[in-house]
Amino acid sequence: MNIADVYKAETVKECIKLLAKHKETKIISGGTDLVIKLNEGQIEGISLVDISSIKELNFVKIEGNTIHIGSNSTFSDVLNHKSIFPKSIKGFVEALESVGSPQIRNAGTIGGNICNGSPAADSIPPLIVLGAKLTIISKKRERIVDIEDFFLGKGKVDLGSNELLKSISFDIPNEDSKLNFYKYSYRNALSITLGSVAALIDIQNNIVQDIKIATGGFSAYCIREREMEELMIGKELNEENLNYLLNSAKKIVQKRIETFPNDFKVLKNITIEGALRHVIR
Amino acid sequence: MNIQTVINGKKISVNVKNDMRLLDFLRDELELTGTKEGCSEGECGACTVLIDGSPVNSCLVMAFQIDGKEVVTIEALDEDGNLNIIKDTFLEEGAPQCGFCMPGMVLSAKGLLDQNSNPTRSDVKEAISGNLCRCTGYTTIEDAILKSAKKLGGKNG
Numbered sequence: 001m002n003i004a005d006v007y008k009a010e011t012v013k014e015c016i017k018l019l020a021k022h023k024e025t026k027i028i029s030g031g032t033d034l035v036i037k038l039n040e041g042q043i044e045g046i047s048l049v050d051i052s053s054i055k056e057l058n059f060v061k062i063e064g065n066t067i068h069i070g071s072n073s074t075f076s077d078v079l080n081h082k083s084i085f086p087k088s089i090k091g092f093v094e095a096l097e098s099v100g101s102p103q104i105r106n107a108g109t110i111g112g113n114i115c116n117g118s119p120a121a122d123s124i125p126p127l128i129v130l131g132a133k134l135t136i137i138s139k140k141r142e143r144i145v146d147i148e149d150f151f152l153g154k155g156k157v158d159l160g161s162n163e164l165l166k167s168i169s170f171d172i173p174n175e176d177s178k179l180n181f182y183k184y185s186y187r188n189a190l191s192i193t194l195g196s197v198a199a200l201i202d203i204q205n206n207i208v209q210d211i212k213i214a215t216g217g218f219s220a221y222c223i224r225e226r227e228m229e230e231l232m233i234g235k236e237l238n239e240e241n242l243n244y245l246l247n248s249a250k251k252i253v254q255k256r257i258e259t260f261p262n263d264f265k266v267l268k269n270i271t272i273e274g275a276l277r278h279v280i281r
Numbered sequence: 282m283n284i285q286t287v288i289n290g291k292k293i294s295v296n297v298k299n300d301m302r303l304l305d306f307l308r309d310e311l312e313l314t315g316t317k318e319g320c321s322e323g324e325c326g327a328c329t330v331l332i333d334g335s336p337v338n339s340c341l342v343m344a345f346q347i348d349g350k351e352v353v354t355i356e357a358l359d360e361d362g363n364l365n366i367i368k369d370t371f372l373e374e375g376a377p378q379c380g381f382c383m384p385g386m387v388l389s390a391k392g393l394l395d396q397n398s399n400p401t402r403s404d405v406k407e408a409i410s411g412n413l414c415r416c417t418g419y420t421t422i423e424d425a426i427l428k429s430a431k432k433l434g435g436k437n438g
């Protein structure tokens with residue numbers, strides 16, 4: 001392992017000062033992804049800014065109709081607040097509960113999950129369908145980005161080296177909507193996600209009034225699946241319409257992974273079909 | 282980097298290398314070799330320790346990150362004796378075989394029992410879901426944790 005310098009930030013102000021002053025830095029909090037990469041030598045020679053002690057970024061609060069989560073909140077910290085979350089975001093809670101293991105949930109943070117930009121990040125598909133907004137701060141300015149626009153490529157996100165993700169905010173969906181989440185992995189605990197789908201869905205008299213779908217593991221990063229959504233909006237929720245969606249979804253996914261090995265394609269076919277079936281209800 | 286930390290109830294001020302994980306710091310610098318290195322990627326739980334009371338994988342934490350925090354390893358003789366009761370009960374129930382996963386299992390158990398004195402079997406299964414055992418299977422381990430809860434004063438047992 002090769003790390004240049006280590007800086008500890010106790011406050012947001014300290015952190016953005018450090019980020020502005022030192023180049024080639026990476027932020028570390030829970031470390032559940034970064035330390036593996038450092039240990040395996042995938043990342044070398046950088047400096048680390050440790051934000052794990054910044055308490056002001058560890059919060060979960062509901063203001064009016066909006067939920068705000070500090071980026072430094074661990075998955076367990078957020079789940080400790082689940083009793084105050086409305087039923088309409090059940091799928092978000094389930095996604096967090098499905099993360100890794102108790103040890104990973106005690107260390108890993110929601111901000112880290114987002115900023116890593118992993119295609120398999122469990123918290124992101126639910127946050128995309130919730131229309132979450134990210135508040136990002138640097139020494140010079142503060143800006144707000146739609147989470148959907150934050151991802152630029154596998155492991156690439158719209159976050160400058162001088163910037164820090166402060167918080168994640170989303171509005172509580174209306175009472176008629178429900179957020180469903182389903183993920184495929186080889187086992188219940190300690191497993192990387194093979195594919196996950198979140199759907200925020202409003203069904204009235206068996207007609208899909210509105211639906212937002214986001215997937216993880218079916219693209220280079222977690223994305224909103226507008227093409228899939230359009231196939232269901234205004235449609236009756238019956239076997240015929242659902243089958244049409246599932247077949248189209250498989251085609252949409254297959255187009256993205258044309259050059260991949262066959263067994264990978266088969267796996268993605270099974271997981272997109274199964275996961276969609278679980279969430280569209 | 283100089284850090285102030287508490288390891289197994291003892292306050293220490295120490296210099297840690299930038300490139301050292303907590304696991305390596307515990308084993309190589311403090312010679313607390315009860316904490317085991319398994320997979321080194323957070324998938325086996327053998328290196329589990331408690332940081333500020335919560336079970337975490339010490340292979341995924343940098344040593345400098347425990348500055349201002351409190352760490353408990355399997356070597357701790359904690360003030361309330363809970364850890365010793367859990368250890369003894371694991372032996373009574375025949376939970377260890379090769380023993381490699383035991384330090385992590387016992388600390389995940391302590392993490393659970395410190396928060397929840399009356400766990401159900403399902404709570405126990407969830408609490409040790411990040412700890413792999415490849416010898417005994419998990420039944421005797423679950424039994425040991427449930428029995429520990431009873432000994433420590435819970436009602437379900």
